[in-house]
Amino acid sequence: MLTGMQIQNFKAWKDTKVVPLAPLTVIFGTNSSGKSSLGHLLLALKQTVQLADRKRALHLGDENSLIDLGTFADCVHGHDLGQKIMFSLRWRLPQVVTVKNPLNSSEVFKGSELELSSTLRADKSGQPETESFTYRLLQGDAESLAVTHRRGDRTSLDCRPLKLVMAVGRKWPLEPPEKFYRFADRTLLRYQNADFLADFALQAEEMLERMYYLGPLRQSARRVYQWSGETPPHVGALGEHTIAALLAATEQGRKLNRGPNKKLQPFDVFIAGWLRDLGVIDSFEVHPVAEGRKEYEVLVRTLAKSPVVKLTDVGVGVSQVLPALVQAFYSPPNSVVWMEQPEIHLHPSAQANLADAFISAVQSNENGSPRGTQLIIETHSEHFLTRLQRRVAERRIEATDVAVYFVKREGAGAELEALRLNLFGEIENWPENFFGDEMGDIAARTLEAIKRQAAGEKA
Secondary structure, three states: OOOEEEEEEEEOOOOOOOOOOEEEEEEEEEEOHHHHHHHHHHHHHHHHHOOOOOOOOOOOOOOOOOOOOOHHHEEEEHOOOOOOOEEEEEEEEEEEEEOOOOOOOOOOOEEEEEEEEEEEEEEOOEEEEEEEEEEEEEEEEEEEEEEEEOOOOEEEEEEOOOOOOOOOOOOOOOOOOOOEEEEOOHHHHEEOHHHHHHHHHHHHHHHHHEEEEEEEOOOOOOOEEEOOOOOOOOOOOOOOOOHHHHHHHHHOOEEEOOOOOOOOOEHHHHHHHHHHHHHOOOOEEEEEOOOOOOOOOOHHHHHHHOOOOOHOOOOHHHHHHHHHHHHHHHOOOEEEEEOOOOOOHHHHOHHHHHHHHHHHHHHHHEEOOOOOOOOEEEEOOOHHHHHHHHHHHHHOHHHHHHHEEEEEEEOOOEEEEEEEEEEOOOOOOOOOOOOOOOOHHHEEEEEEEHHHHHHHOOO
């Protein structure tokens, strides 16, 4: 789980400062305020990890990638290539990492969190290159072990408090950093006690590989879906693999429940239950069009006594929220799921109930163990927030497990304001015009009514 991030000089962000993240993190903001670019950088990092080319510091994207951010100049704040993009990610490790110095058995370093900080600059051709990166192994807020790899006239590798010892006969120059987080294999071979550095890079790769994204516009419903038994890693940025993921999870016998002592349900039945609780349908099933075929159709009943119809023949809200529900519960353990506007096309009651579904997702167990899912939600929904506040007040979720942020544009830059949610579900620093000037609209309407009544008009 990501526990914190900081971004500097990226798109609208001069400096986000350190942003603490919770299992359920919700980000609000006006249109074009810059909130989406926070997730876009994480997608660029993920697609860089997946790239075979180790020399490319940051894969900004193409027509086949998760996201296309254009050029490095497009990404730098103010389009100033003299600026450096800097970012820091801190995450909780699936298990405590122990580093032992093979040259000194008394030196043992442990940590439950890892932090990666990277600085990227433009090279002579305007392409991104890694100036430096630092790993910090942390136990609580205490630094256990840190290492910095820096490019320069003389590339350096500094580790503290463990001292790296050069191997006999390997006094070759250090290789520069690879990508934004990797040590070159030749660099690691230079030392007798540097094997743990490859483990740090592996931890970063695993964290980013477990990050999934669902965009604000999902694929429209189809009359027929293809599935040949594959297991997609996620539902896709457009939700294009939603039905395949649903079928795969059900076929594999995955079962979920909503809490202790609650009945376990097959994956498809579990998802159908949430769709029903959102109030968008009465029943939901996926069937092959004929025995032995790989074509499937999604059948729904909107009301208890209404006829069964295909997904294409009901409101668009069902097909838009289905990928969000499936991804929230389908993702592998310890995943980070970033969603934009999961509430789109839902009526207010369904938007509020969606908050309950996401609370369930971050608290869910599977096979007797916590799934450890983290949801980062970009939303415009006042109803989603109101339900979340209520559940905090009711202690259905702890205030410490929720983080709420508001993004606003100030001049050429964006600012991120943390909203303080107390134990009673109250926001202690409610931003001005957070959801528009509601009181101003009510007052203006009332004054206009008084004027028109005074002029003799009748309702």
